[in-house]
Amino acid sequence: MDEIDVVLPCLDEAAALPGVLSTFPAHYRAIVVDNGSTDGSPEIARRHGAVVVTEPRRGYGAAVHTGMLASRSAIVCVLDADGSLDPVELPRLVDPLTSGAADLVLGRRVASTPKAWPWHARWGNAVLAGLVRRRGLNVHDIGPMRAGYRTRLLDLGMTDRAFGYPLELLLRAARAGWRVHELDVAYRPRTAGTRSKVSGSLRGTLRAVRDMTTAMRRV
Structure with missing residues (x-):
């Protein structure tokens, strides 16, 4: 099997990275x-076998885009680095791509406990998903x-470099x-000692x- 790159945007995730990186599938x-x-x-990421690249411009979209440019595999995955999502799930997302059944596969989060996904974050996600529908x-x-697929994702011409990136991608x-x-996919409480940059408050x-509704107006 060819190697598949997984992009993990990272801002102060030292507590979570060892657990996340140690469970990566072969x-x-x-x-x-x-x-x-x-x-x-x-x-810490390097000590656990990860390739590390730097993106000085703050923003989720900036980090993901830099990771996409650094990747070399035909298929590329994106995963939060805070321990809320399990890398073991990644092959399930890749299977519909390799079978030709899908062009893009999303992990639909199912909270394992109410604490995993605060009400305001669920509300925001529901509003935005409704706009996409x-x-x-x-x-x-x-x-x-x-x-x-990496090339096709890059060819979409994404411009948002902040939190609007995921919505722009879907649009x-x-x-x-x-x-x-x-x-x-199971959505767990993030690793103790980490904090959400988006949904923690x-x-x-x-x-x-x-950010996402601003991105929506541009597409």
């Missing part, structure tokens, strides 16, 4: 994109865990007529919704 290579960590995350794409999650995929599949959720 033939999956971690590309940790450091986005300005001050807690030693890059060094109005554009003709039947999805229920904005999809922080996903898999697609551009819808416009391109892509077959987008969702698969349920109502303020963070509102900022993400703002």
